[in-house]
Amino acid sequence: MSLSSRPLAAIFDLDGTLVDNMRFHVQAWVALSHSLGLEAPAERFEREFNGRRNEEILPALLGRPVPPEELARLAEQKESHYRALFAPHLAPLRGTRELLVRLRDAGLQLAVASAGPRANRAFVLDGLELRSFFSHVAGAEDVTRGKPAPDLFLAAARALGVEPAACVVFEDAVHGIHAARAAGMLAVGVTTLTPAEVLLEAGAHWVTSDFASLPADFDALLFGYQIR
């Protein structure tokens, strides 16, 4: 990882990055917790669980191992509720399509690496017609360890055939920034939910509130031009 060499690939987190949807995930988690008679503050889903897989969140939430059938049922209860909540608001983060077009035209390889399940990825990527930009989509079922382990980003880089050191990750969660750095990649924090200073403290090299305008030095590095 070097702050001076131009990345060859860009890997995008999905929830909270390609779409500004984390409040709907949190709302669905809080509703599921209530239906189970559990006390779980929204804050816990925003900080501790953001970027993790359901296979990791549910045992932590219930405080016990969760057998596969129960896990699948509870995850589907939460995820179908989340999709119903977010459906009327489904839209890409500002500037997403334009950035993807620029990256594609500049010859970068593009992938998604999301801890979310397949149905959620399809909901966003197909619902917004973004899928064709990406050569690979890595998801929860491709790894046994979610973020902050580097596995999802490493799986995406491997599928693209690009060295981790030549990849840049866009990610909104602290766990995701840790995962990107653990993978040896450049990391851009997206401040849809978590404040810039928290993402920088976690190891983000740059931060941005959306994709309409990137930090000038990062834009120059990404697209290979000098700032005058």
Ligand SMILES: O=P(O)(O)OC[C@H]1O[C@@H](O)[C@H](O)[C@@H](O)[C@@H]1O
């Ligand atoms: O890795 P991504 O795309 O941010 O997905 C993570 C999210 O995936 C969702 O499925 C979980 O319910 C969320 O709680 C989690 O934060």
